[in-house]
Amino acid sequence: MKRNFAALSIVTPAGQHIAQRQKRLEIRSWQPEQLPLKDLVIVENKNYLSKAGDEEAGMAVAIVDIEAVHPWRKDEIEAASATYWAAGYWAWEISNVRPIDPPIAVQAKRKIYFIEMDHA
Template sequence: MMKTYQALSIVTPAGQRIAKGIKTLEIRSWRPAQLPLKNLLIVENQNYLSEDGDEEPGIAVALVDIESVHDWREDEVGAETASYWAAGYYAWVIGNVRLLKQPIEVMAKRKIYQINLQQLEI
């Protein structure tokens, strides 16, 4: 049976670091339209997708929940988030990480997008 998931693409190796519970914040220049985001599919890809319509092959690695988003603070810079701090960004708090038993090849796209998949094994 097919199910629709909301997905977020993340450049390698950060997707794997989220899947392993190492990376607990995702830093973005924008906020999601609504919270919480439950069962958000993390798709790891190779390149930053900076233009509307950009997409490339990726690998779905985990399901997560984004419970909250706050202004990114300078004291949150670290190996699990970023190598430097800049004002005006948002920290997405990642929780309830569920590693997929089998990574799945899917397309990586910009922002939050919809993807139809068979029921995932976690």
């Protein structure tokens, strides 16, 4: 049965790191309009989608919850699977990770967007 989900695209390999519970924070320059975000689909894609209208093929790799967002701290580089820290970013706290196995082909778009897919 198809269901509508909110989705967030993330450049490879970060989506798999989330699905494997290795990445506990998603770092963004913006905050979601409302929290919590329940049943958010993580869509892994190959390229940064940096301007309005950008989209490409992606793979839904996990369903997560985002309960809270806070200013990103220097001591959170490892939790974010990042290689460096920069001021002015937001750390989205990832919880309740449910991997999608096998991954499902969907479109990757900017910001939070909506997809329809078969998933219990």
